Amino acid sequence: MIKRNLRHLKKEATEKALAGAAFELTLEHGLDGFTVEDIVHQVGCSRRTFANYFTCKEEAVARGAISVQNTTELEELLTEMPDNVSLLDVLYNLIKMQLTTELIGRLHQLLSLSQTYPVLEPHYLGAMHRMQTQAQDTLLDLSNGKYDEIYTYLLINALYGTILPLIDGRLNVLLPGQIMTEDTKPGAITFDQFLETTFNHLRAGFEHANHPHSS
Numbered sequence: 001m002i003k004r005n006l007r008h009l010k011k012e013a014t015e016k017a018l019a020g021a022a023f024e025l026t027l028e029h030g031l032d033g034f035t036v037e038d039i040v041h042q043v044g045c046s047r048r049t050f051a052n053y054f055t056c057k058e059e060a061v062a063r064g065a066i067s068v069q070n071t072t073e074l075e076e077l078l079t080e081m082p083d084n085v086s087l088l089d090v091l092y093n094l095i096k097m098q099l100t101t102e103l104i105g106r107l108h109q110l111l112s113l114s115q116t117y118p119v120l121e122p123h124y125l126g127a128m129h130r131m132q133t134q135a136q137d138t139l140l141d142l143s144n145g146k147y148d149e150i151y152t153y154l155l156i157n158a159l160y161g162t163i164l165p166l167i168d169g170r171l172n173v174l175l176p177g178q179i180m181t182e183d184t185k186p187g188a189i190t191f192d193q194f195l196e197t198t199f200n201h202l203r204a205g206f207e208h209a210n211h212p213h214s215s
Contacts, residue, residue, distance in 0.1 A: 015053045016067040017043045023064025031117040062123035065110040068102050087147050101176035107167050132160040
């Protein structure tokens, strides 16, 4: 992976600060309870700087939900991996680092906000797509022609296709921090079990998937 220079690091820090402020202001005051001026005032920059990163307040709010990712830790992880590591194992480590308890919690909050403020929904989906694209670019960069592009895209989309139903509750999975209660649906699995099951399917191939309802 190409190391980013100081200018890129500063731009990334500014973008994260603006997005994080927008997200926190939404949690505190609701989407209609603050303006772009409030965001830039809190961060200490101009409205013009805000416009360099975001087209609107709603985009910044959605980006703020995923701004907790630590790209420096990711670079260190990828640098330490042996050259012969499989692309699937890279993806496994990438998703475990990306989907932290904090990030999943913020995505769940963003989903709830988008249900309250429908104008946020396309930006919520955009934030999810951005996460997928970042992982996709990382894998394509690391594969460096060693793997068929179709295989790489298939891995990424098969995995990230489960993230939306995971966050919105369509999958019967206990998210990090959630505990089993009387209201929990029967058969619920933990987040770690979800990850292991997902990657077991990817390793074995879908023809060997279990059929729990078959005799």
